[in-house]
Amino acid sequence: MARILVADDNVDLCELIEIALRRDGHDVTTVTDGAAALTACLTNDHDLAVLDIMMPLMSGLEVTERVRADPTVTMRILLLTALGTRDDRQRGYDVGADDYLTKPFGLVDLVERVRGLVGDELNIA
Numbered sequence: 001m002a003r004i005l006v007a008d009d010n011v012d013l014c015e016l017i018e019i020a021l022r023r024d025g026h027d028v029t030t031v032t033d034g035a036a037a038l039t040a041c042l043t044n045d046h047d048l049a050v051l052d053i054m055m056p057l058m059s060g061l062e063v064t065e066r067v068r069a070d071p072t073v074t075m076r077i078l079l080l081t082a083l084g085t086r087d088d089r090q091r092g093y094d095v096g097a098d099d100y101l102t103k104p105f106g107l108v109d110l111v112e113r114v115r116g117l118v119g120d121e122l123n124i125a
Helices: 011-023 034-043 060-068 086-095 107-122
Strands: 003-007 027-031 048-052 076-081 099-102
Touching: 003 011, 003 034, 011 027, 011 107, 027 034, 034 048, 034 060, 048 060, 048 107, 060 076, 060 086, 076 086, 076 107, 086 099, 099 107
Parallel strands: 003 027, 003 048, 048 076, 076 099
Antiparallel strands: none
16 A cells, blocks of 8 residues: 555545545545645655646645655655646656656546556555
């Protein structure tokens, strides 16, 4: 079981993702803005953060940059966003994302990506 943070300002989407990840056996925490996401990333022990890019108070890109600037935080980061151009994806990877998934997406696809990112911790890769 991985500890996963989901940050998206769409509450309904957060709930759907939480349900899907819990059914896959993960412990899930949700927040709805970038500032709360940053606080959770820096103060809690999560294995993975699933971050929307366009959130209030702080973007997922800013959260990712700040998390990567802290050498004590080793969590993986998956950016989940409607921004899907090649330049958008490249910027996400440049700031430190481990994976990038564009909206709309299938929940099965998201769960598979999560498994790929946390597989080492779960010994299922």
